Amino acid sequence: MEFSHNEYGEQFADVYDEWYEDLDDIDSVVRFVVNLADSQPVLELGVGTGRLAVPLSQHLPVSGVDNSPSMVARLLARPNVDPRLTVSVGHMVRDMPRGPFAVVLIAYNTLFNLLSADEQRVCLAEAERRLLVGGHVIIDAFVPDDSLGDTPNESTQTKRGNQLVESRAWVDTTKQLMGGSFVDELGNDRSWQVRYASPTEIDEMAHAAGLVLESRFSSYAHDPFTEASSRHISVYGRAF
Ligand SMILES: C[S@@+](CC[C@H](N)C(=O)[O-])C[C@H]1O[C@@H](n2cnc3c(N)ncnc32)[C@H](O)[C@@H]1O
Known part of the structure:
Protein backbone atom coordinates (compact mmCIF):
# COMPACT_ATOMS: atom_id res chain seq x y z
CA MET A 1 0.00 0.00 0.00
CA GLU A 2 1.39 3.40 -0.99
CA PHE A 3 1.24 6.02 1.72
CA SER A 4 1.51 9.55 0.38
CA HIS A 5 4.04 11.80 2.05
CA ASN A 6 1.75 14.14 4.00
CA GLU A 7 -1.11 11.73 4.59
CA TYR A 8 -0.41 11.22 8.30
CA GLY A 9 -0.61 14.89 9.22
CA GLU A 10 -3.59 15.62 7.02
CA GLN A 11 -5.58 12.75 8.55
CA PHE A 12 -4.69 13.30 12.20
CA ALA A 13 -4.47 17.11 12.48
CA ASP A 14 -8.03 17.55 13.76
CA VAL A 15 -7.66 15.03 16.61
CA TYR A 16 -3.90 15.11 17.28
CA ASP A 17 -3.90 17.43 20.30
CA GLU A 18 -6.84 15.69 21.95
CA TRP A 19 -5.57 12.14 21.32
CA TYR A 20 -1.94 12.78 22.28
CA GLU A 21 -2.22 15.43 25.00
CA ASP A 22 -0.96 13.04 27.70
CA LEU A 23 1.99 11.77 25.75
CA ASP A 24 4.64 13.73 27.63
CA ASP A 25 5.21 15.95 30.57
CA ILE A 26 5.80 19.04 28.44
CA ASP A 27 7.86 20.80 31.14
CA SER A 28 10.33 17.89 31.13
CA VAL A 29 10.66 18.06 27.35
CA VAL A 30 11.23 21.81 27.47
CA ARG A 31 13.85 21.50 30.24
CA PHE A 32 15.62 18.70 28.37
CA VAL A 33 15.87 20.67 25.11
CA VAL A 34 16.57 24.08 26.65
CA ASN A 35 19.40 22.58 28.68
CA LEU A 36 21.07 21.21 25.53
CA ALA A 37 20.41 24.28 23.38
CA ASP A 38 21.96 26.82 25.75
CA SER A 39 19.74 29.68 24.43
CA GLN A 40 20.69 28.98 20.79
CA PRO A 41 18.16 28.19 18.02
CA VAL A 42 16.35 24.86 17.84
CA LEU A 43 14.85 23.13 14.79
CA GLU A 44 11.97 20.67 15.16
CA LEU A 45 11.38 18.34 12.20
CA GLY A 46 7.73 17.32 11.78
CA VAL A 47 6.68 20.11 14.12
CA GLY A 48 3.00 19.13 13.89
CA THR A 49 0.54 21.18 15.89
CA GLY A 50 3.32 22.75 17.94
CA ARG A 51 2.76 20.51 20.99
CA LEU A 52 6.47 20.96 21.82
CA ALA A 53 7.62 23.85 19.62
CA VAL A 54 5.14 26.38 21.02
CA PRO A 55 6.18 25.94 24.68
CA LEU A 56 9.85 25.68 23.65
CA SER A 57 9.66 29.00 21.83
CA GLN A 58 8.86 30.73 25.13
CA HIS A 59 12.52 30.07 25.96
CA LEU A 60 14.51 30.23 22.72
CA PRO A 61 14.19 30.71 18.95
CA VAL A 62 12.54 27.69 17.31
CA SER A 63 12.10 26.77 13.64
CA GLY A 64 9.71 24.05 12.61
CA VAL A 65 8.91 22.30 9.35
CA ASP A 66 6.00 20.00 8.59
CA ASN A 67 4.58 18.75 5.31
CA SER A 68 0.97 18.88 6.49
CA PRO A 69 -0.74 22.25 5.96
CA SER A 70 -3.49 21.15 8.36
CA MET A 71 -1.02 20.44 11.16
CA VAL A 72 0.69 23.80 10.62
CA ALA A 73 -2.67 25.59 10.55
CA ARG A 74 -3.44 24.07 13.98
CA LEU A 75 -0.09 25.28 15.28
CA LEU A 76 -0.64 28.82 14.02
CA ALA A 77 -4.12 28.88 15.55
CA ARG A 78 -2.74 28.30 19.05
CA PRO A 79 -3.01 31.28 21.37
CA ASN A 80 0.19 33.23 22.05
CA VAL A 81 2.43 31.80 19.35
CA ASP A 82 5.72 33.48 20.14
CA PRO A 83 7.33 35.54 17.33
CA ARG A 84 10.50 33.52 17.96
CA LEU A 85 8.72 30.51 16.39
CA THR A 86 9.14 30.25 12.60
CA VAL A 87 7.22 27.53 10.80
CA SER A 88 7.27 26.36 7.20
CA VAL A 89 5.22 23.83 5.26
CA GLY A 90 7.56 21.43 3.52
CA HIS A 91 9.29 18.08 3.53
CA MET A 92 11.43 17.62 6.61
CA VAL A 93 14.43 16.43 4.57
CA ARG A 94 14.16 18.16 1.20
CA ASP A 95 12.98 21.47 2.68
CA MET A 96 14.89 21.39 5.96
CA PRO A 97 15.51 24.96 7.18
CA ARG A 98 19.14 26.02 6.78
CA GLY A 99 20.10 26.94 10.32
CA PRO A 100 22.55 26.57 11.93
CA PHE A 101 20.92 25.13 15.05
CA ALA A 102 22.08 24.10 18.50
CA VAL A 103 19.52 21.27 18.56
CA VAL A 104 17.62 19.41 15.87
CA LEU A 105 14.68 17.71 17.58
CA ILE A 106 12.99 14.70 15.96
CA ALA A 107 10.30 13.86 18.49
CA TYR A 108 7.67 11.18 18.95
CA ASN A 109 8.64 8.65 16.24
CA THR A 110 8.81 11.32 13.54
CA LEU A 111 12.01 9.81 12.08
CA PHE A 112 9.90 6.70 11.36
CA ASN A 113 7.50 8.75 9.24
CA LEU A 114 10.26 8.59 6.62
CA LEU A 115 9.43 5.25 5.06
CA SER A 116 12.88 4.00 4.01
CA ALA A 117 16.25 3.56 5.69
CA ASP A 118 17.84 5.70 2.97
CA GLU A 119 15.52 8.62 3.67
CA GLN A 120 16.11 8.32 7.42
CA ARG A 121 19.89 8.28 6.87
CA VAL A 122 19.75 11.35 4.61
CA CYS A 123 17.61 13.11 7.20
CA LEU A 124 20.26 12.54 9.87
CA ALA A 125 23.04 13.67 7.51
CA GLU A 126 21.15 16.87 6.67
CA ALA A 127 20.49 17.48 10.37
CA GLU A 128 24.20 17.02 11.13
CA ARG A 129 25.11 19.61 8.45
CA ARG A 130 22.94 22.18 10.20
CA LEU A 131 24.44 21.85 13.67
CA LEU A 132 26.30 24.65 15.36
CA VAL A 133 29.62 23.66 16.91
CA GLY A 134 28.73 21.54 19.95
CA GLY A 135 25.17 21.01 18.67
CA HIS A 136 22.95 17.97 19.17
CA VAL A 137 20.38 15.88 17.35
CA ILE A 138 17.68 14.44 19.61
CA ILE A 139 15.75 11.39 18.44
CA ASP A 140 12.72 10.25 20.42
CA ALA A 141 11.25 6.96 19.23
CA PHE A 142 9.70 3.69 20.34
CA VAL A 143 11.87 0.59 20.70
CA PRO A 144 10.63 -2.14 18.38
CA ASP A 145 10.65 -5.45 20.21
CA GLN A 193 2.36 3.93 8.45
CA VAL A 194 5.93 4.00 9.75
CA ARG A 195 9.29 2.43 8.99
CA TYR A 196 10.66 1.48 12.40
CA ALA A 197 14.28 0.99 13.39
CA SER A 198 15.98 -0.28 16.54
CA PRO A 199 18.16 2.04 18.63
CA THR A 200 21.20 0.11 17.32
CA GLU A 201 20.19 0.70 13.71
CA ILE A 202 19.57 4.39 14.42
CA ASP A 203 23.04 4.59 16.00
CA GLU A 204 24.50 3.08 12.82
CA MET A 205 22.58 5.50 10.60
CA ALA A 206 23.67 8.38 12.83
CA HIS A 207 27.28 7.19 12.63
CA ALA A 208 27.09 7.14 8.82
CA ALA A 209 25.79 10.71 9.04
CA GLY A 210 28.79 11.86 11.10
CA LEU A 211 27.02 11.71 14.46
CA VAL A 212 27.89 9.85 17.63
CA LEU A 213 25.63 8.84 20.51
CA GLU A 214 26.23 11.02 23.56
CA SER A 215 23.46 9.86 25.89
CA ARG A 216 20.27 7.82 25.89
CA PHE A 217 17.34 7.94 28.29
CA SER A 218 13.93 6.31 28.47
CA SER A 219 12.18 9.62 29.15
CA TYR A 220 12.73 13.36 28.94
CA ALA A 221 12.99 13.31 32.75
CA HIS A 222 16.34 11.50 32.26
CA ASP A 223 15.07 8.12 33.47
CA PRO A 224 17.72 5.54 32.61
CA PHE A 225 17.42 3.56 29.39
CA THR A 226 17.47 -0.20 30.01
CA GLU A 227 16.85 -3.34 27.97
CA ALA A 228 13.24 -3.20 29.13
CA SER A 229 12.64 0.37 27.92
CA SER A 230 9.93 0.77 25.32
CA ARG A 231 11.02 4.27 24.26
CA HIS A 232 14.35 6.04 23.87
CA ILE A 233 15.36 9.67 23.89
CA SER A 234 18.78 9.64 22.25
CA VAL A 235 21.15 12.58 22.05
CA TYR A 236 23.78 12.65 19.28
CA GLY A 237 26.64 15.07 18.72
CA ARG A 238 29.13 15.55 15.87
CA ALA A 239 31.58 12.69 15.61
CA PHE A 240 34.50 15.09 14.92
C1 LIG B 1 3.98 11.90 15.13
S1 LIG B 1 3.70 13.53 14.57
C2 LIG B 1 4.74 14.44 15.70
C3 LIG B 1 4.37 15.90 15.78
C4 LIG B 1 5.20 16.71 16.79
N1 LIG B 1 6.61 16.60 16.53
C5 LIG B 1 4.92 16.21 18.19
O1 LIG B 1 5.83 15.65 18.82
O2 LIG B 1 3.78 16.38 18.65
C6 LIG B 1 4.67 13.53 13.09
C7 LIG B 1 4.60 14.83 12.32
O3 LIG B 1 5.51 14.74 11.23
C8 LIG B 1 4.89 15.24 10.06
N2 LIG B 1 5.55 14.59 8.93
C9 LIG B 1 5.46 13.29 8.55
N3 LIG B 1 6.24 13.06 7.47
C10 LIG B 1 6.82 14.26 7.17
C11 LIG B 1 7.74 14.67 6.17
N4 LIG B 1 8.20 13.82 5.27
N5 LIG B 1 8.14 15.96 6.15
C12 LIG B 1 7.65 16.85 7.06
N6 LIG B 1 6.79 16.51 8.04
C13 LIG B 1 6.39 15.23 8.10
C14 LIG B 1 3.42 14.92 10.23
O4 LIG B 1 2.60 15.79 9.45
C15 LIG B 1 3.24 15.12 11.72
O5 LIG B 1 2.87 16.44 12.01
Whole structure:
Protein backbone atom coordinates (compact mmCIF):
# COMPACT_ATOMS: atom_id res chain seq x y z
CA MET A 1 0.00 0.00 0.00
CA GLU A 2 1.39 3.40 -0.99
CA PHE A 3 1.24 6.02 1.72
CA SER A 4 1.51 9.55 0.38
CA HIS A 5 4.04 11.80 2.05
CA ASN A 6 1.75 14.14 4.00
CA GLU A 7 -1.11 11.73 4.59
CA TYR A 8 -0.41 11.22 8.30
CA GLY A 9 -0.61 14.89 9.22
CA GLU A 10 -3.59 15.62 7.02
CA GLN A 11 -5.58 12.75 8.55
CA PHE A 12 -4.69 13.30 12.20
CA ALA A 13 -4.47 17.11 12.48
CA ASP A 14 -8.03 17.55 13.76
CA VAL A 15 -7.66 15.03 16.61
CA TYR A 16 -3.90 15.11 17.28
CA ASP A 17 -3.90 17.43 20.30
CA GLU A 18 -6.84 15.69 21.95
CA TRP A 19 -5.57 12.14 21.32
CA TYR A 20 -1.94 12.78 22.28
CA GLU A 21 -2.22 15.43 25.00
CA ASP A 22 -0.96 13.04 27.70
CA LEU A 23 1.99 11.77 25.75
CA ASP A 24 4.64 13.73 27.63
CA ASP A 25 5.21 15.95 30.57
CA ILE A 26 5.80 19.04 28.44
CA ASP A 27 7.86 20.80 31.14
CA SER A 28 10.33 17.89 31.13
CA VAL A 29 10.66 18.06 27.35
CA VAL A 30 11.23 21.81 27.47
CA ARG A 31 13.85 21.50 30.24
CA PHE A 32 15.62 18.70 28.37
CA VAL A 33 15.87 20.67 25.11
CA VAL A 34 16.57 24.08 26.65
CA ASN A 35 19.40 22.58 28.68
CA LEU A 36 21.07 21.21 25.53
CA ALA A 37 20.41 24.28 23.38
CA ASP A 38 21.96 26.82 25.75
CA SER A 39 19.74 29.68 24.43
CA GLN A 40 20.69 28.98 20.79
CA PRO A 41 18.16 28.19 18.02
CA VAL A 42 16.35 24.86 17.84
CA LEU A 43 14.85 23.13 14.79
CA GLU A 44 11.97 20.67 15.16
CA LEU A 45 11.38 18.34 12.20
CA GLY A 46 7.73 17.32 11.78
CA VAL A 47 6.68 20.11 14.12
CA GLY A 48 3.00 19.13 13.89
CA THR A 49 0.54 21.18 15.89
CA GLY A 50 3.32 22.75 17.94
CA ARG A 51 2.76 20.51 20.99
CA LEU A 52 6.47 20.96 21.82
CA ALA A 53 7.62 23.85 19.62
CA VAL A 54 5.14 26.38 21.02
CA PRO A 55 6.18 25.94 24.68
CA LEU A 56 9.85 25.68 23.65
CA SER A 57 9.66 29.00 21.83
CA GLN A 58 8.86 30.73 25.13
CA HIS A 59 12.52 30.07 25.96
CA LEU A 60 14.51 30.23 22.72
CA PRO A 61 14.19 30.71 18.95
CA VAL A 62 12.54 27.69 17.31
CA SER A 63 12.10 26.77 13.64
CA GLY A 64 9.71 24.05 12.61
CA VAL A 65 8.91 22.30 9.35
CA ASP A 66 6.00 20.00 8.59
CA ASN A 67 4.58 18.75 5.31
CA SER A 68 0.97 18.88 6.49
CA PRO A 69 -0.74 22.25 5.96
CA SER A 70 -3.49 21.15 8.36
CA MET A 71 -1.02 20.44 11.16
CA VAL A 72 0.69 23.80 10.62
CA ALA A 73 -2.67 25.59 10.55
CA ARG A 74 -3.44 24.07 13.98
CA LEU A 75 -0.09 25.28 15.28
CA LEU A 76 -0.64 28.82 14.02
CA ALA A 77 -4.12 28.88 15.55
CA ARG A 78 -2.74 28.30 19.05
CA PRO A 79 -3.01 31.28 21.37
CA ASN A 80 0.19 33.23 22.05
CA VAL A 81 2.43 31.80 19.35
CA ASP A 82 5.72 33.48 20.14
CA PRO A 83 7.33 35.54 17.33
CA ARG A 84 10.50 33.52 17.96
CA LEU A 85 8.72 30.51 16.39
CA THR A 86 9.14 30.25 12.60
CA VAL A 87 7.22 27.53 10.80
CA SER A 88 7.27 26.36 7.20
CA VAL A 89 5.22 23.83 5.26
CA GLY A 90 7.56 21.43 3.52
CA HIS A 91 9.29 18.08 3.53
CA MET A 92 11.43 17.62 6.61
CA VAL A 93 14.43 16.43 4.57
CA ARG A 94 14.16 18.16 1.20
CA ASP A 95 12.98 21.47 2.68
CA MET A 96 14.89 21.39 5.96
CA PRO A 97 15.51 24.96 7.18
CA ARG A 98 19.14 26.02 6.78
CA GLY A 99 20.10 26.94 10.32
CA PRO A 100 22.55 26.57 11.93
CA PHE A 101 20.92 25.13 15.05
CA ALA A 102 22.08 24.10 18.50
CA VAL A 103 19.52 21.27 18.56
CA VAL A 104 17.62 19.41 15.87
CA LEU A 105 14.68 17.71 17.58
CA ILE A 106 12.99 14.70 15.96
CA ALA A 107 10.30 13.86 18.49
CA TYR A 108 7.67 11.18 18.95
CA ASN A 109 8.64 8.65 16.24
CA THR A 110 8.81 11.32 13.54
CA LEU A 111 12.01 9.81 12.08
CA PHE A 112 9.90 6.70 11.36
CA ASN A 113 7.50 8.75 9.24
CA LEU A 114 10.26 8.59 6.62
CA LEU A 115 9.43 5.25 5.06
CA SER A 116 12.88 4.00 4.01
CA ALA A 117 16.25 3.56 5.69
CA ASP A 118 17.84 5.70 2.97
CA GLU A 119 15.52 8.62 3.67
CA GLN A 120 16.11 8.32 7.42
CA ARG A 121 19.89 8.28 6.87
CA VAL A 122 19.75 11.35 4.61
CA CYS A 123 17.61 13.11 7.20
CA LEU A 124 20.26 12.54 9.87
CA ALA A 125 23.04 13.67 7.51
CA GLU A 126 21.15 16.87 6.67
CA ALA A 127 20.49 17.48 10.37
CA GLU A 128 24.20 17.02 11.13
CA ARG A 129 25.11 19.61 8.45
CA ARG A 130 22.94 22.18 10.20
CA LEU A 131 24.44 21.85 13.67
CA LEU A 132 26.30 24.65 15.36
CA VAL A 133 29.62 23.66 16.91
CA GLY A 134 28.73 21.54 19.95
CA GLY A 135 25.17 21.01 18.67
CA HIS A 136 22.95 17.97 19.17
CA VAL A 137 20.38 15.88 17.35
CA ILE A 138 17.68 14.44 19.61
CA ILE A 139 15.75 11.39 18.44
CA ASP A 140 12.72 10.25 20.42
CA ALA A 141 11.25 6.96 19.23
CA PHE A 142 9.70 3.69 20.34
CA VAL A 143 11.87 0.59 20.70
CA PRO A 144 10.63 -2.14 18.38
CA ASP A 145 10.65 -5.45 20.21
CA ASP A 146 10.67 -9.05 19.03
CA SER A 147 6.96 -9.49 19.67
CA LEU A 148 6.08 -6.99 16.92
CA GLY A 149 5.81 -9.78 14.35
CA ASP A 150 3.05 -11.38 16.43
CA THR A 151 0.80 -8.30 16.21
CA PRO A 152 -2.67 -9.69 15.44
CA ASN A 153 -4.33 -7.99 12.49
CA GLU A 154 -7.61 -7.67 14.34
CA SER A 155 -9.63 -4.75 15.53
CA THR A 156 -9.50 -3.66 19.18
CA GLN A 157 -11.19 -0.82 21.00
CA THR A 158 -8.87 1.90 22.30
CA LYS A 159 -9.56 5.13 24.16
CA ARG A 160 -8.29 8.20 22.31
CA GLY A 161 -9.15 11.48 24.00
CA ASN A 162 -12.83 11.24 24.86
CA GLN A 163 -13.61 8.69 22.17
CA LEU A 164 -13.57 4.92 21.91
CA VAL A 165 -11.96 4.13 18.57
CA GLU A 166 -11.57 0.88 16.67
CA SER A 167 -7.87 0.33 16.15
CA ARG A 168 -6.18 -2.14 13.81
CA ALA A 169 -2.44 -2.60 13.14
CA TRP A 170 -0.27 -4.65 10.78
CA VAL A 171 3.47 -5.31 10.77
CA ASP A 172 5.80 -6.39 7.98
CA THR A 173 8.96 -7.39 9.85
CA THR A 174 10.96 -8.04 6.65
CA LYS A 175 10.51 -4.43 5.51
CA GLN A 176 10.35 -3.00 9.05
CA LEU A 177 7.09 -1.37 8.12
CA MET A 178 4.05 -1.13 10.32
CA GLY A 179 0.77 0.64 9.94
CA GLY A 180 -2.77 0.67 11.00
CA SER A 181 -5.95 2.61 11.25
CA PHE A 182 -8.25 4.18 13.78
CA VAL A 183 -11.97 4.38 13.09
CA ASP A 184 -13.62 6.91 15.38
CA GLU A 185 -17.18 7.00 16.70
CA LEU A 186 -18.32 9.00 13.64
CA GLY A 187 -16.84 6.41 11.28
CA ASN A 188 -13.86 8.56 10.26
CA ASP A 189 -11.02 6.26 9.26
CA ARG A 190 -7.47 7.57 9.87
CA SER A 191 -4.52 5.48 8.79
CA TRP A 192 -0.82 5.62 9.58
CA GLN A 193 2.36 3.93 8.45
CA VAL A 194 5.93 4.00 9.75
CA ARG A 195 9.29 2.43 8.99
CA TYR A 196 10.66 1.48 12.40
CA ALA A 197 14.28 0.99 13.39
CA SER A 198 15.98 -0.28 16.54
CA PRO A 199 18.16 2.04 18.63
CA THR A 200 21.20 0.11 17.32
CA GLU A 201 20.19 0.70 13.71
CA ILE A 202 19.57 4.39 14.42
CA ASP A 203 23.04 4.59 16.00
CA GLU A 204 24.50 3.08 12.82
CA MET A 205 22.58 5.50 10.60
CA ALA A 206 23.67 8.38 12.83
CA HIS A 207 27.28 7.19 12.63
CA ALA A 208 27.09 7.14 8.82
CA ALA A 209 25.79 10.71 9.04
CA GLY A 210 28.79 11.86 11.10
CA LEU A 211 27.02 11.71 14.46
CA VAL A 212 27.89 9.85 17.63
CA LEU A 213 25.63 8.84 20.51
CA GLU A 214 26.23 11.02 23.56
CA SER A 215 23.46 9.86 25.89
CA ARG A 216 20.27 7.82 25.89
CA PHE A 217 17.34 7.94 28.29
CA SER A 218 13.93 6.31 28.47
CA SER A 219 12.18 9.62 29.15
CA TYR A 220 12.73 13.36 28.94
CA ALA A 221 12.99 13.31 32.75
CA HIS A 222 16.34 11.50 32.26
CA ASP A 223 15.07 8.12 33.47
CA PRO A 224 17.72 5.54 32.61
CA PHE A 225 17.42 3.56 29.39
CA THR A 226 17.47 -0.20 30.01
CA GLU A 227 16.85 -3.34 27.97
CA ALA A 228 13.24 -3.20 29.13
CA SER A 229 12.64 0.37 27.92
CA SER A 230 9.93 0.77 25.32
CA ARG A 231 11.02 4.27 24.26
CA HIS A 232 14.35 6.04 23.87
CA ILE A 233 15.36 9.67 23.89
CA SER A 234 18.78 9.64 22.25
CA VAL A 235 21.15 12.58 22.05
CA TYR A 236 23.78 12.65 19.28
CA GLY A 237 26.64 15.07 18.72
CA ARG A 238 29.13 15.55 15.87
CA ALA A 239 31.58 12.69 15.61
CA PHE A 240 34.50 15.09 14.92
C1 LIG B 1 3.98 11.90 15.13
S1 LIG B 1 3.70 13.53 14.57
C2 LIG B 1 4.74 14.44 15.70
C3 LIG B 1 4.37 15.90 15.78
C4 LIG B 1 5.20 16.71 16.79
N1 LIG B 1 6.61 16.60 16.53
C5 LIG B 1 4.92 16.21 18.19
O1 LIG B 1 5.83 15.65 18.82
O2 LIG B 1 3.78 16.38 18.65
C6 LIG B 1 4.67 13.53 13.09
C7 LIG B 1 4.60 14.83 12.32
O3 LIG B 1 5.51 14.74 11.23
C8 LIG B 1 4.89 15.24 10.06
N2 LIG B 1 5.55 14.59 8.93
C9 LIG B 1 5.46 13.29 8.55
N3 LIG B 1 6.24 13.06 7.47
C10 LIG B 1 6.82 14.26 7.17
C11 LIG B 1 7.74 14.67 6.17
N4 LIG B 1 8.20 13.82 5.27
N5 LIG B 1 8.14 15.96 6.15
C12 LIG B 1 7.65 16.85 7.06
N6 LIG B 1 6.79 16.51 8.04
C13 LIG B 1 6.39 15.23 8.10
C14 LIG B 1 3.42 14.92 10.23
O4 LIG B 1 2.60 15.79 9.45
C15 LIG B 1 3.24 15.12 11.72
O5 LIG B 1 2.87 16.44 12.01
